[in-house]
Amino acid sequence: MIPERQFLNRLRLAKQAKNAKVALGTGDDCAVLRIPAGHETLITTDFSLEGVHFRRDWQSPECIGHRCLARGLSDIAAMGGNPIAAFLSLALPAALPRKWVDRFLSGLLRLSRSHGVELAGGDTAESPGGVLADIMVVGSVKRARALLRSGARVGDFIYVTGELGESAAALHMLAAGKIKKRDVFPNPKIAVGEWLVRNRIANSAIDISDGLSTDLSHICEESSVGAAIDADGVPIHSSARRLSYPTCSDLPIELALHGGEDYELLFTAPKSKPISRIIAGVRVTKIGEILREKKIFLAENGKRILLEPHGWEHFQSRRPSPNRK
Amino acid sequence: MIPERQFLNRLRLAKQAKNAKVALGTGDDCAVLRIPAGHETLITTDFSLEGVHFRRDWQSPECIGHRCLARGLSDIAAMGGNPIAAFLSLALPAALPRKWVDRFLSGLLRLSRSHGVELAGGDTAESPGGVLADIMVVGSVKRARALLRSGARVGDFIYVTGELGESAAALHMLAAGKIKKRDVFPNPKIAVGEWLVRNRIANSAIDISDGLSTDLSHICEESSVGAAIDADGVPIHSSARRLSYPTCSDLPIELALHGGEDYELLFTAPKSKPISRIIAGVRVTKIGEILREKKIFLAENGKRILLEPHGWEHFQSRRPSPNRK
Numbered sequence: 082m083i084p085e086r087q088f089l090n091r092l093r094l095a096k097q098a099k100n101a102k103v104a105l106g107t108g109d110d111c112a113v114l115r116i117p118a119g120h121e122t123l124i125t126t127d128f129s130l131e132g133v134h135f136r137r138d139w140q141s142p143e144c145i146g147h148r149c150l151a152r153g154l155s156d157i158a159a160m161g162g163n164p165i166a167a168f169l170s171l172a173l174p175a176a177l178p179r180k181w182v183d184r185f186l187s188g189l190l191r192l193s194r195s196h197g198v199e200l201a202g203g204d205t206a207e208s209p210g211g212v213l214a215d216i217m218v219v220g221s222v223k224r225a226r227a228l229l230r231s232g233a234r235v236g237d238f239i240y241v242t243g244e245l246g247e248s249a250a251a252l253h254m255l256a257a258g259k260i261k262k263r264d265v266f267p268n269p270k271i272a273v274g275e276w277l278v279r280n281r282i283a284n285s286a287i288d289i290s291d292g293l294s295t296d297l298s299h300i301c302e303e304s305s306v307g308a309a310i311d312a313d314g315v316p317i318h319s320s321a322r323r324l325s326y327p328t329c330s331d332l333p334i335e336l337a338l339h340g341g342e343d344y345e346l347l348f349t350a351p352k353s354k355p356i357s358r359i360i361a362g363v364r365v366t367k368i369g370e371i372l373r374e375k376k377i378f379l380a381e382n383g384k385r386i387l388l389e390p391h392g393w394e395h396f397q398s399r400r401p402s403p404n405r406k
Numbered sequence: 407m408i409p410e411r412q413f414l415n416r417l418r419l420a421k422q423a424k425n426a427k428v429a430l431g432t433g434d435d436c437a438v439l440r441i442p443a444g445h446e447t448l449i450t451t452d453f454s455l456e457g458v459h460f461r462r463d464w465q466s467p468e469c470i471g472h473r474c475l476a477r478g479l480s481d482i483a484a485m486g487g488n489p490i491a492a493f494l495s496l497a498l499p500a501a502l503p504r505k506w507v508d509r510f511l512s513g514l515l516r517l518s519r520s521h522g523v524e525l526a527g528g529d530t531a532e533s534p535g536g537v538l539a540d541i542m543v544v545g546s547v548k549r550a551r552a553l554l555r556s557g558a559r560v561g562d563f564i565y566v567t568g569e570l571g572e573s574a575a576a577l578h579m580l581a582a583g584k585i586k587k588r589d590v591f592p593n594p595k596i597a598v599g600e601w602l603v604r605n606r607i608a609n610s611a612i613d614i615s616d617g618l619s620t621d622l623s624h625i626c627e628e629s630s631v632g633a634a635i636d637a638d639g640v641p642i643h644s645s646a647r648r649l650s651y652p653t654c655s656d657l658p659i660e661l662a663l664h665g666g667e668d669y670e671l672l673f674t675a676p677k678s679k680p681i682s683r684i685i686a687g688v689r690v691t692k693i694g695e696i697l698r699e700k701k702i703f704l705a706e707n708g709k710r711i712l713l714e715p716h717g718w719e720h721f722q723s724r725r726p727s728p729n730r731k
Contacts, residue, residue: 108628109555110481110613111448111545116441123436126493126527126542132534133497156435168451170495170540172458202451209457210535215495217451217542220436230434288435303433 112201114166120221125156131211139255142181143188144264145212148342150189152290153218154196154269155344159288161228161278162220164271166201167193170215172208185212196271226278228286228348233304237284237349237371240356242270242363245293246321246333249340253324253332267344272361277348282356286348292339294377295390296347301377310338310369310388312381318343338379339391437526439491445546450481456536464580467506468513469589470537473667475514477615478543479521479594480669484613486553486603487545489596491526492518495540497533510537521596551603553611553673558629562609562674562696565681567595567688570618571646571658574665578649578657592669597686602673607681611673617664619702620715621672626702635663635694635713637706643668663704664716 116122129135129149137145150167157164169189173182193200198218251263269288277283285304287296293315301308312334321336349371350356358365372378379388441447454460454474462470475492482489494514498507518525523543576588594613602608610629612621618640626633637659646661674696675681683690697703704713 109552110484111450111487111552113485113547113552114447114449115549116447118443122439122441122447122544124439124491124493124527124542124544125436126495126529126540128495128497128529128531128540130497130531130534130538133531159435160438162436166449168449168542170451170453172453172455172538202449204451204453204540206453206455206458209455213455213497213538215451215453215529215540217449217493219447219449222438224440227434227436227438 112166112168114201114219116165116221119224121224121227123157123160123162123220123222123227124217125153126215126217127152127156129214129216131213137181137212139262141188141262141264142184143191144266146185146188147192147266149214149216150192150218151267151269151344153216154192154198154271155267155288155290157218157220158269158271158274158346159228159286160220160222161226161274161283161286162222163275164196164198164218164220166199166219168201168217168219169203170205170217171203172206172213174208174211177212196269222278228274228277228283230285230287230300230303232283232285233300233306233349233371234284234351235306235371235373236352238352238356238367239297239308239310239347239349239369239371240365240367241289241293241316241345241347242273242360242365243343243345244316244318244364245289245338245343245345246336246340247318248342249292249336250318250321250324252340253336267342269344270346270361270363273346273363273365276361282354283348283350286346289343289345289347290341292341292391293347294338294388295341297377298390300347300349301375304371305375307372307374307376307378308369309372309378309380309385312379314366314368316364316366338388437491437493439526439544441490441546444549446549446552448482448485448487448545448547448552449542450478451540451542452477452481454539454541456538462506462537464587466513466587466589467509468516469591471510471513472517472591474539474541475517475543476592476594476669478541479517479523479596480613480615482543482545483594483596483599483671484553484611485545485547486551486599486608486611487547488600489521489523489543489545491524491544493526493542493544494528495530495542496528497531497538499533499536502537521594547603553599553602553608555610555612555625555628557608557610558625558631558674558696559609559676560631560696560698561677563677563681563692564622564633564635564672564674564694564696565690565692566614566618566641566670566672567598567685567690568668568670569641569643569689570614570663570668570670571661571665572643573667574661575643575646575649577665578661592667594669595671595688598671598688598690601686607679608673608675611671614668614670614672615666617666617716618672619663619713620666623702623715625672625674626700629696630700632697632699632701632703633694634697634703634705634710637704639691639693641689641691641693663713
């Protein structure tokens with residue numbers, strides 16, 4: 082038996098502090114949302130599957146719940162939107178301890194509360210194998226103002242928020258058996274995305290979910306441009322920086338360039354627009370420039386090499402490559 | 407390797423006949439939808455998991471794809487809404503033939519086209535076990551006009567659309583080994599729901615996804631009322647009616663009362679409102695009345711017995727009971 086009733090009770094509890102934009106919760110066949118006048122609706126959906134996106138022996142249930150929602154919130158941030166409601170489809174193995182579900186939901190709900198997002202519905206089922214979660218997040222953005230991947234212009238500077246490589250560093254240590262567990266709680270950059278929309282700063286944006294090299298390639302592809310990244314400019318998280326071995330001194334920058342799930346924002350803006358080093362309390366770093374030539378280069382030690390996208394595809398097969406190609 | 411690229415290509419193809427309400431498709435981090443002014447957004451999400459909601463050896467891929475979307479569309483119909491877009495999260499086992507996926511999507515897309523619904527996004531992953539689909543459907547309804555479960559009033563007549571028991575009859579035959587395969591393609595009653603909203607006829611509504619007895623109990627619970635159903639009035643599908651064995655003459659009505667996944671609508675309306683026998687081309691049958699006493703009765707052969715909800719919970723454990731309790 083899956084603890085469907087408990088889950089639904091928790092959904093109801095989560096709705097007590099009701100968001101005025103959510104008119105109805107899980108009692109009816111659909112949730113009813115009110116999108117502010119003059120706004121468009123943003124919708125994103127992301128799987129979190131045991132064995133593919135997470136392992137129960139590597140992360141706490143709270144962390145897995147947090148990251149499940151973070152993936153969706155980060156997509157809303159990438160479009161410059163304001164998140165309104167989340168919907169969770171959750172299939173659980175019959176033998177899963179109820180405590181695990183409680184802790185998973187507690188991690189998810191803590192993040193949703195911190196962003197004023199209501200858990201407004203979902204579905205539950207018994208899983209034929211492993212914990213299966215699918216999160217859907219709905220947000221809104223002023224009409225025609227959403228940040229797109231396709232807006233980058235030749236000459237734009239390229240910026241990232243925060244620091245990169247923390248999730249990849251944890252995964253590297255776990256996969257190598259050097260640590261047993263490691264929780265990383267990335268915080269989606271909602272306020273930065275909203276600031277960029279409000280101030281009409283960015284020409285394009287994406288969140289770094291698959292790794293900088295892969296996500297930048299999406300911007301370049303959708304905008305029909307190329308890019309040059311300055312390796313020294315890439316902000317590397319301290320936990321990745323610590324992994325510099327004498328035998329593989331490239332590892333920190335590899336993790337920062339190709340590691341996924343940092344949920345920072347990557348955006349481009351015209352050179353003429355002044356970008357503060359701190360936006361909405363978050364560090365912002367210039368890391369490169371958009372080029373006409375449709376290739377992505379990495380400038381390092383005075384040399385320019387091609388930067389191939391080597392980002393996240395699946396949890397199981399993800400191996401940071403020791404050498405860039 | 408999952409055929410993610412092929413799936414996304416198909417998503418893109420599906421978007422060529424672009425719905426004006428969907429501003430962007432799968433190229434960005436979120437889909438952007440335009441909800442008509444003065445309307446609220448309806449959202450529903452439903453799992454279709456192999457071994458829980460369907461079996462690949464019992465139904466064609468087209469039928470499984472059709473039913474995956476039908477579940478979500480039917481929730482929009484139950485609220486009287488107009489469906490706008492669907493989002494499909496699909497996890498596929500590595501060994502699944504590509505042809506299966508093509509046929510699954512073809513069944514899903516045929517239904518979506520027939521309702522003018524765009525497949526506007528989704529997620530893909532490799533499944534750790536079995537085909538895992540999660541469908542999300544977004545619709546709209548005029549502000550404050552959505553049909554709710556909580557609106558039934560004492561004295562309302564109770565109506566159902568179409569005929570009941572077809573899906574349950576197929577499942578009964580499959581489970582008994584009397585047939586090897588059976589496709590049932592239920593058509594969500596979108597136009598009936600919209601008609602009820604437009605004409606302000608219904609006090610409450612729900613779709614029959616878990617079985618009449620269970621779905622009626624949801625209306626009664628949310629509306630704090632009871633109900634009496636006339637057994638002779640319940641419209642039974644011919645394929646259920648054919649399953650009347652001398653040893654179990656109750657089977658047809660059992661399947662109609664407790665079988666799920668018919669995706670017909672159950673609604674209540676004041677006695678004073680005339681209800682046509684055909685709404686939007688669909689047969690509508692009066693089957694009972696809402697009571698003050700918070701119980702559900704079945705009137706049969708001049709007797710009144712308690713009707714307990716015995717609807718669908720999970721595919722695996724679903725067995726039409728030979729005797730009502």
